[in-house]
Amino acid sequence: MMPSARRRRMLPGAAMALSVAMVMPLAMAAAAPQAALPAARGFQFAIIGHPLQRGRDETTLKRAIADAAQTDPAFVVATGIKSASEPCSDKLYAQRQALLNESPQPMIVSLAGSDWSGCVNSAGRSNAIERLNRLRELFYVDGDSLGARRIAVTRLSSSAKFRSYAENAHWEVGKVLFATINLPANNNHFRAEAGRNSEFEDRLVANRAWLHRLFTLAARQKMHALVLFSDGDPGVTAEEGFSLLTSFRTKQDGFAETRKQIRTLAEKYKGKVLLIDAQAPAHGASGEPAIQWRDNVGHLHMAADWAEVRVAPGAATLFTIKGGSAEAQAQ
Incomplete structure (x- = not known):
């Protein structure tokens, strides 16, 4: 006991x-x-600046794909698949799709106006809408990028209301949201002819919803930046009152609404907004890649054959551009 x-x-x-x-x-x-918590890892992506549009041949495009792959980017964005002088044929579309699909890295295709909006049929009439639909069938058949190694993307076509707009896609790498948006360079394909400008107006509605979704997602996920790829330059970083109209005969600036929307949404967004287009700098400026900033909105003309963009989340300089012998730093 x-x-x-x-x-x-x-x-x-x-x-x-x-x-x-x-x-x-x-x-x-x-x-x-x-x-201390580990810092977000840096990475790099590559942009192919539509060398075909500047009178180069397919060999240049092949070389740009190979050179870009050497930097081991997280992905590559090709800004356009053909020049305006090349045929808008199924054969050429399929040939370029096969070429871009051979990329060792994930390949994202951002359509250019030269790919579809300037296409005409044998009678000389525009068949831009039919050609755009054909490109969608060839290049955007599922929720993946092209390339030997692929990444998943989310397409605007996943929304029943905008099921035609598969070319608009977004993906995320390292707390940066990336997205393509179909803004062709020829005044956003606004046509001054009489009657309803159906393609332009319908795409304007789709792009408006797309931009709202992108900025909402970037803010909710606390992304460091939102990067947009397009063909045309909407003029977001230009001075107030700036217009992209190239002729007094043009009755409307096709980028006006998109420009206003991006500026409004960017003012409320705490991160950076970077717009990258495939147009050459105006007024004979250097073709070397460099970002021009206006507050938190940056703009990059991709006139070089290709360039590498390094991203350093948490660093004082978020984006560093390298292209050929040129090197420029941005915010």
Whole structure:
């Protein structure tokens, strides 16, 4: 009886000692300085600046794909697949799709106006809408990029209301949201002819919803930046009152609404907004890649055959551009 009674008398003390032993490491851990969280990893992506549009041949495009692959980018974006002088044929479309699909890295195709909006049929009439639909069938058949190694993308066509707009896609790398948006360079394919400008107006509605979705997602996920790829330059970083109209005969600036929307949404967004287009700099400026900033909105003309963009989340300089011998830093 005595051993059992002694054991019972010792249990409360033993329990207290055990509790202290368990609590002390926790208290010591709380008092110790917290280890720094690992910084977000940097990465790089590549842009092919539509060399075909500047009178180059397919060999240049092949070389740009191979050179871009050497930097081991997270992905590559090709800004256009054909020049305006090349035929808008199924044969050429399929040939370029096969070529871009051979990329060792994930390949994203951002359509250019020269790919579809300037196409005409044998009677000389525009068949831009039919050609755009054909490109969608060839290049955007599922939720993946092209390339030997692919990444998943989310397409605007996943929304039933905008199921035709598969060319608009977004994806995420390292807390940066990337997206393509169909803005052809020839005044956003606004046509001044009489009657309803159906393709332009319908795409304007789709792009409006797309931009709202992108900025909402970027804000909700606390993305460091939103990067948009397009063919045309909507003039977001230009001075107030700037117009992209190239002729007094043009009655409407086809980029006006998109420009206003991006500026409005960017003012409320805490991260960076970078727009990358395939147009050459105006007024004979250097073709070397460089970002021009207006507040938190940056703009990059991709006139070079290709360029590498390095991304350093958390660093003072988020984007660093390298293209050929040129190197420029941006915010």
